[in-house]
Amino acid sequence: MFRSSARRGAAVLLSAAALATLGACGAAPDQPAAGDGAKGKAQPATAASAADLGGMDALVAAAEKEGRLNVIALPPDWANYGEMIKAFQAKYPKIKVSSENPDATSADEIAAVKSRKGQTRAPDVLDLGIAFARSGAGENLFAPYKVTAWDKIPASQKDADARWYNDYGGYVSIGCDAARIPTCPQTFADLLKPEYKGKVALNGNPTKSGSAFGGVYAAALANKGSFADIQPGIDFFGQLRKSGNFIPVESTPATVEKGETPISIDWDYLNAGYAEQFKGKGVDWKTVVPADGVYAQFYSQAINKEAPNPAAARLWMEFLYSTEGQNIWLKGHARPVLLPEMTQAGTVDKDAVTKLPQVQGTPSFPASNELDQAKAVLAEKWDKALS
Secondary structure: OOOOOOOOOOOEOOOHHHHHHHOOOOOOOOOOOOOHHHOOOOOOOOOOOHHHHOOHHHHHHHHHHHOEEEEEOOOOOOOOHHHHHHHHHHHOOOOEEEEEOOOOOHHHHHHHHHHOOOOOOOOOEEEEEHHHHHHHHHOOOEOOOOOOOHHHOOHHHEOOOOOOEEEEEEEEEEEEEOOOOOOOOOOOHHHHOHHHOOOEEEOOOOOOOHHHHHHHHHHHHHOOOEOOEOHHHHHHHHHHHHHOOEOOOOOOHHHHHHOOOOEEEEEHHHHHHHHHHOOOOOOOEEEEOOOOOOOEEEEEEEEEOOOOOHHHHHHHHHHHOOHHHHHHHHHOOOEEOOHHHHHHHOOOOHHHHHOOOOEOOOOOOOOHHHHHHHHHHHHHHHHHHHO
């Protein structure tokens, strides 16, 4: 992974309808939870639903018996994960959450699953960029599990076999420290201006980081590319690198606060968080979703098939997709996947909704084969373009 705000003219807060688009169009078809016919008979490692274990009370008991949950790549200032972990521990005090390597990439998460197979310190759960969720499922690394809210997750935002499902999302945005930059860029085209020499950064390598991957995809859309053609995005960053505008420094909260990355291409919920985090610390962080490269994407959750704490892993998923968990992400300026359903049900945190970054238009999403193709092209051509 890796780790507002001024808006352009007619930008408006996403309506419930537009948010429904971000959550994908239409609800999933009703279907029974997996394993309902074998209630109480499954073991945690093979349970495909809470019902398989006899219900939520049985799942909680099994998770508390394990007493531990291993998470990885969850920075506390990323989509409000700090509060998420604290809330989970407060609700289930008998389960200790071990949070390792918060700044790890999606690629690091997959590597940890593979290298620590059979070890007690292997990650139980994963938060992945969508391309990595799809590839990990293809490698049979994840355990199928349908959370209680499964039927409420739009069909296009989850794996049909329940090996992964989307969790929260946002738009690629341009963050800028107005205290250091006299005129902040509003579009990808603006980033090519000489005044931004040595100032533009991504928050990681797009071959490893889901957010940096999104930044290159958005740049492709802004430069006559498409979901099926990410090459213009690679070329754009190659041009930025040649001009000296792009710096190969990973943008993080620390580099933002120090002024080392005064312009950062990142998810809007992270940039919006920086505005609050560094207010009063000499940083005047502004965020804009560039109209020439509107790209939105979700991250995905998955359970390690070889999780050392399989019950705790499944309980964590249940918490994330509860109303409480979804609203915690929303408070972090991220758009949870159940936001449309919660808006309709009246269970959404209305104050948090009003603070979401504003966006023009509505998003569309790449198909799985387009994501796979983009990932392959990046792996082949990114380093050469930036050399």
